Amino acid sequence: AQSVTQLDSQVPVFEEAPVELRCNYSSSVSVYLFWYVQYPNQGLQLLLKYLSGSTLVKGINGFEAEFNKSQTSFHLRKPSVHISDTAEYFCAVSVPMDSNYQLIWGAGTKLIIKP
Amino acid sequence: DTGVSQNPRHKITKRGQNVTFRCDPISEHNRLYWYRQTLGQGPEFLTYFQNEAQLEKSRLLSDRFSAERPKGSFSTLEIQRTEQGDSAMYLCASSSPRNPAVYGYTFGSGTRLTVV
Numbered sequence: 586a587q588s589v590t591q592l593d594s595q596v597p598v599f600e601e602a603p604v605e606l607r608c609n610y611s612s613s614v615s616v617y618l619f620w621y622v623q624y625p626n627q628g629l630q631l632l633l634k635y636l637s638g639s640t641l642v643k644g645i646n647g648f649e650a651e652f653n654k655s656q657t658s659f660h661l662r663k664p665s666v667h668i669s670d671t672a673e674y675f676c677a678v679s680v681p682m683d684s685n686y687q688l689i690w691g692a693g694t695k696l697i698i699k700p
Numbered sequence: 701d702t703g704v705s706q707n708p709r710h711k712i713t714k715r716g717q718n719v720t721f722r723c724d725p726i727s728e729h730n731r732l733y734w735y736r737q738t739l740g741q742g743p744e745f746l747t748y749f750q751n752e753a754q755l756e757k758s759r760l761l762s763d764r765f766s767a768e769r770p771k772g773s774f775s776t777l778e779i780q781r782t783e784q785g786d787s788a789m790y791l792c793a794s795s796s797p798r799n800p801a802v803y804g805y806t807f808g809s810g811t812r813l814t815v816v
Contacts, residue, residue: 594740617801628704628791628807629743636802675742679801682756685731686801690742 587612587680591691599699600668606661606694608676617679618659619688620650624672632674635659646670671698704808706792712814713782720778721811725794732775733805734767735791736760743791749775782815789813 592607610616617636621629633644640652650661659676676691705724713719725732730751735743746765748756751772761767764782769775779786789810796803 589742591742621807626809628809629793630807631804634801634804677742685748685750685755686799687745687748687756688743688805690744692740692742 587614587616587678587689589676589678589689589691591676591694593694594692595695595697597697597699598666601665603664604662604666604670604696606674606676606696608659608661608691610657610659610676610678610689612657612678612680614680617686618650618652619677619679620644620648620659620661621675621677622646622672623675623693629675632661666696666698668698668700670696672696704792704794704806706790706808706811708811709809710812710814712816715784715815716781718778718780719782719813720776721790721792721813722774722776723792723794723808724774725792726796726806727773728796729794729806730772730797731795731800732769733793733795734775734777735793737789737791737810738787746777746790779813782813784815787813787815 590609598604619634620632635642635652643649673693675693677688679686707722732749734746737743749769764780767777791810792808793805795805
C-alpha cells in the first residue's frame with residue numbers, strides 16, 4: 586500500500602531564513618509526486634510536481650523540491666521565506682487505480698513565519 | 701471559467717439532520733473527486749466520477765453518504781443523519797480527460813461542516 590509521511594506537523598522559521606519541509610513516501614509502483622499549499626480557509630493550490638526527468642523541480646513562489654528515489658523522499662525547500670508563505674503544505678503521491686489516478690496525501694506541515 | 705466552485709462555504713447543522721453540498725467543476729473537466737479533510741490531517745479520498753458515472757468509492761463513504769453527478773456537470777454530496785464525527789472540510793476537485801497526474805487537479809475552496 587502507498588503512504589506519505591510528513592515528518593513535521595509544524596515548522597517555525599524566521600522571515601528571510603531558509604526552510605525545508607520533509608516528505609517521505611512508500612510505494613510498490615512508480616508514482617508521481619506533488620506539493621500543494623493551503624492558505625487559511627482556501628482550497629489546495631499546486632506548488633510543484635515531479636513526473637520524470639530532472640530530480641530537482643522548481644515551482645511557484647520560489648519553492649523547489651528534490652526527488653530522491655533511494656531515500657524515497659521529496660523534500661520541499663525555499664531559500665528565503667516571506668510572511669506570505671504562512672500556510673499549510675501537503676505532500677501527495679499519485680498512484681494508478683482502476684480507471685484513473687488517486688492522490689494519497691500526507692498529514693500536512695504548517696509553516697509558521699516569525700517576524 | 702472561475703475554477704471549481706463549492707457551496708455553501710460553511711454549514712452548521714444539528715446532529716441527526718441531513719446536509720447536502722454542491723460542487724461545480726471546471727466546465728471542460730469530466731472527472732470530479734470528493735475528499736474529506738479533518739483537522740490536522742491531509743485530504744482523504746471519498747469518491748470519484750467520470751462524467752456521470754461514479755467509478756470509485758472509498759470505504760470511508762458509509763451508507764449515510766451519497767454522491768451524485770446526474771448530468772456529468774455539477775455534483776452533490778449528501779450526508780444523512782449527521783454525526784459529530786462528520787465535522788470536517790469537504791473538498792471537491794476536478795480534472796480534464798487527460799492524465800490528471802500530468803495535467804493537474806483543480807480544487808475548490810471546500811465546504812466546512814460543523815455538526816453540533
